[in-house]
Amino acid sequence: MAVFVFQESAKQIPVSLFVYMALDGDGQLMAETATDRLSAVIGRSHSLGDFRLFFPKPASTVRYNYLVSYTPSLDKIQETLVKALHLFPTKNKNPPQHYVGLLGKAMPEGMPESQANLIVYQVSCCNNTLNTYCIVIVQTQPGLSISDRHYFTIIITL
Numbered sequence: 001m002a003v004f005v006f007q008e009s010a011k012q013i014p015v016s017l018f019v020y021m022a023l024d025g026d027g028q029l030m031a032e033t034a035t036d037r038l039s040a041v042i043g044r045s046h047s048l049g050d051f052r053l054f055f056p057k058p059a060s061t062v063r064y065n066y067l068v069s070y071t072p073s074l075d076k077i078q079e080t081l082v083k084a085l086h087l088f089p090t091k092n093k094n095p096p097q098h099y100v101g102l103l104g105k106a107m108p109e110g111m112p113e114s115q116a117n118l119i120v121y122q123v124s125c126c127n128n129t130l131n132t133y134c135i136v137i138v139q140t141q142p143g144l145s146i147s148d149r150h151y152f153t154i155i156i157t158l
Contacts, residue, residue: 014099016124023117038066065101067120
């Protein structure tokens with residue numbers, strides 16, 4: 001978390017972390033949502049085979065947003081992401097604060113969600129909480145048997 005001091009008073013600013021999954025060729029990405037939040041990304045690619053990224057239920061001290069979209073090439077990911085940002089209010093009412101978050105689904109006009117090749121998961125710390133973390137569980141499924149599956153957990157601390 002970043003803390004800046006202005007004229008003898010400390011003000012905390014929202015900090016966001018973006019985790020993205022993108023395809024640069026053949027493959028498929030699909031977002032699994034639960035109550036307007038991204039709960040998992042299910043995908044398939046030539047190099048990874050079938051895979052699933054789980055995003056466990058979020059802590060109440062942070063805000064979570066996501067983006068499902070299409071980018072014409074990997075070098076256009078930042079441009080695609082910036083176009084999908086929106087200003088959201090935080091839970092702080094006094095003084096009122098806002099943070100920049102992703103809109104959810106933003107596919108180009110006329111393109112079905114099944115052609116999405118970019119999914120972004122955003123974790124934003126918008127209050128005075130320190131040591132906020134995000135957990136991502138990745139499961140690869142190279143074979144059909146449970147013994148062939150591989151799991152690893154990524155824990156990110158803001």
